[in-house]
Amino acid sequence: MAFFLETLIGGLMAGMLYALVALGFVLIFKASGVFNFAQGAMVLFAALAMARFSAWFNAALGGDSLVIANILAFIAAGGVMFVVAWLIERLALRNLVNQEGATLLMATLGITYVLEGIGQTLFGSEIYSIDVGMPKEPVIMFESLFEGGILINKEDFIAALIAAALVAALSLFFQKTSIGRALRAVADDHQAALSIGIPLNRIWVIVWCVAGIVALVAGIIWGSKLGVQFSLATVALRALPVVILGGLTSVPGAIIGGLIIGVGEKLSEVFLGPYVGGGIEIWFAYMLALVFLLFRPQGLFGEKIINRV
Amino acid sequence: MIYRENGQFKTSYAADQQIFPIAQDRWAVLAILAFAFIGVPLLADEYMFRAILIPFLILSLAALGVNLLVGYCGQITLGAGAFMAIGAYAAYNFLIRVDGMPLLAALLLGGLSSAAMGILFGIPSLRVRGLYLAVATLAAQFFWDWAFLRIKWFTNDSSSGSVSVSNLDFFGWNIDGPVDKYLFCLGMLVVFALLARNLTRASIGRQWMAIRDMDVAAEVIGIRPMWAKLSAFAVSSFFVGVAGAMWGFVHLGSWEPAAFSVDRSFQLLFMVIIGGMGSIVGSFFGAAFIIILPIFLNQMLPALGGLVGVSISTTAVSHAELIIFGALIVFFLIVEPHGLARLWATSKEKLRLWPFPH
Numbered sequence: 093m094a095f096f097l098e099t100l101i102g103g104l105m106a107g108m109l110y111a112l113v114a115l116g117f118v119l120i121f122k123a124s125g126v127f128n129f130a131q132g133a134m135v136l137f138a139a140l141a142m143a144r145f146s147a148w149f150n151a152a153l154g155g156d157s158l159v160i161a162n163i164l165a166f167i168a169a170g171g172v173m174f175v176v177a178w179l180i181e182r183l184a185l186r187n188l189v190n191q192e193g194a195t196l197l198m199a200t201l202g203i204t205y206v207l208e209g210i211g212q213t214l215f216g217s218e219i220y221s222i223d224v225g226m227p228k229e230p231v232i233m234f235e236s237l238f239e240g241g242i243l244i245n246k247e248d249f250i251a252a253l254i255a256a257a258l259v260a261a262l263s264l265f266f267q268k269t270s271i272g273r274a275l276r277a278v279a280d281d282h283q284a285a286l287s288i289g290i291p292l293n294r295i296w297v298i299v300w301c302v303a304g305i306v307a308l309v310a311g312i313i314w315g316s317k318l319g320v321q322f323s324l325a326t327v328a329l330r331a332l333p334v335v336i337l338g339g340l341t342s343v344p345g346a347i348i349g350g351l352i353i354g355v356g357e358k359l360s361e362v363f364l365g366p367y368v369g370g371g372i373e374i375w376f377a378y379m380l381a382l383v384f385l386l387f388r389p390q391g392l393f394g395e396k397i398i399n400r401v
Numbered sequence: 402m403i404y405r406e407n408g409q410f411k412t413s414y415a416a417d418q419q420i421f422p423i424a425q426d427r428w429a430v431l432a433i434l435a436f437a438f439i440g441v442p443l444l445a446d447e448y449m450f451r452a453i454l455i456p457f458l459i460l461s462l463a464a465l466g467v468n469l470l471v472g473y474c475g476q477i478t479l480g481a482g483a484f485m486a487i488g489a490y491a492a493y494n495f496l497i498r499v500d501g502m503p504l505l506a507a508l509l510l511g512g513l514s515s516a517a518m519g520i521l522f523g524i525p526s527l528r529v530r531g532l533y534l535a536v537a538t539l540a541a542q543f544f545w546d547w548a549f550l551r552i553k554w555f556t557n558d559s560s561s562g563s564v565s566v567s568n569l570d571f572f573g574w575n576i577d578g579p580v581d582k583y584l585f586c587l588g589m590l591v592v593f594a595l596l597a598r599n600l601t602r603a604s605i606g607r608q609w610m611a612i613r614d615m616d617v618a619a620e621v622i623g624i625r626p627m628w629a630k631l632s633a634f635a636v637s638s639f640f641v642g643v644a645g646a647m648w649g650f651v652h653l654g655s656w657e658p659a660a661f662s663v664d665r666s667f668q669l670l671f672m673v674i675i676g677g678m679g680s681i682v683g684s685f686f687g688a689a690f691i692i693i694l695p696i697f698l699n700q701m702l703p704a705l706g707g708l709v710g711v712s713i714s715t716t717a718v719s720h721a722e723l724i725i726f727g728a729l730i731v732f733f734l735i736v737e738p739h740g741l742a743r744l745w746a747t748s749k750e751k752l753r754l755w756p757f758p759h
Binding site: 127183184187188191192193194195197198199201202203204205206207208209210212213217329332333335336340368370371372374375378379381382385386389390391 | 471477524525528529530531532533535536537539540543544546547550551663667670671674675678716717720721722723724725726727728729730731734735738
């Protein structure tokens, strides 16, 4: 039982991390109808920027104030992501308005290559580490309830908390601020939003910036967990089933989807994996999403689109 | 002036409905085919065959298959690499497990296995569409990546999942030299391209296009969406599977599952979108573009660097390759979202009126 619970909690925390990446997808899809394959590359890019800036500022400050260096690096990396978002909107998306979904998807794949190339040219292609002072040692909880207690990774726990806080902040931003309202209007209907005076291009820049910041947070958390390296870009592929499961247009869906996928992956790997040779995590998530899709084609919380002839 | 159909009168329905109704087109295609079958083997060297021509022919076939599904039936797929893998491994198993299995039969059986799997993984298309479907097809990709790596039966119990095929024998013709391989691939491609062209002009192709354009309307006029979509998945997977089997057998010789990874799927989709969705000739343009561009960049960048006196390291070249490749794709999508095939059609239209456009 304790082992089951341990796996379950591990899955939930992994799920929050997936949700963090999935959020980036959802944000951009909601506001511009672009399925942003470049989210993974943005995570990599942001993590690379953060790792390098942190190291540079740390060296410049004499190496004794890691916290200040990290804060400065976070601001600088945020600025870089802002520039990236602005350039993507300006150079690519603005010229692709009203194209089909497949074309936009391909364009973001092209952006993925560009970002991966530029990121590695600017910041180098070695493996870096991000040290934001997250505690690494695991803690043992509920010792009174179960024999031996439940082992929980503190780092995962903090990451999950940060993810939850980010989601809450984003929900507030979407629901309560005027920019958030404009974003939702644009998501509903581009033309109607334009006609009541919402500046479409500025909205898109904003939403890509928000996605960039989400990518930065995801990059820091994933980067400090796994190290900043090229494989970080493939995190996007791990987060796709989450988006599909939760629905492409729903922020809470990304969270719930992330939790379901995280738990499903971990449980399947631990309890099903040994029978079929292991390594089933990645396709199990997709299969899970696929089965869900057969019953709810729009995902759990996605908007149902009604087609008329 | 030269390219004009004036004076070419059709006296029968057959003449009116042939694939290339304009005589100049027919001659041009025949000339290209003659050059490909006779001229190229005389001119090209081994590097050309191995690095450019054979991959081009085989991936064109795969892109053709993907185009049938994505371009003609409107179902986006990101799992084409998996179906190439299924074709390759199924053909391999048929070849080694059945005594005296001829090469052609193994290739086609590989294609048929792929088609069967295509139908299975096409089932979600009955419920979901668009981007949801694209991600659903990724399930096929990751599942088969895993299956060929972990299930030893598929790879004849080789430890790393790597298998190899040698002594390809096509009805007594031993395919081992680059020229033989080239001619074999070319022959297959011509047959399959003709098949694809005829499929898309026939009832089944029209059903696919109707489903693509407006599925509800298509259903109203009596097209069965299930039959149309699943047949598109089957035919497309068959093409892709045969291409995968040829990629393994003819081009690589020995391969492992990584040869058919998700990158291959993206590459094939790129070919279709850059080349032109819903166009047979577009598949060839797309394949040529995607194959030649990286080779070209790889050769040109150090030379360009040398020209301005900067020596570029190999890692910088590979990064620059990524950047330029990605940027060019975005650029092409912006300039001509309908692909190279549309440029081709426009220029042909212009040529018909040339030199008096009014």
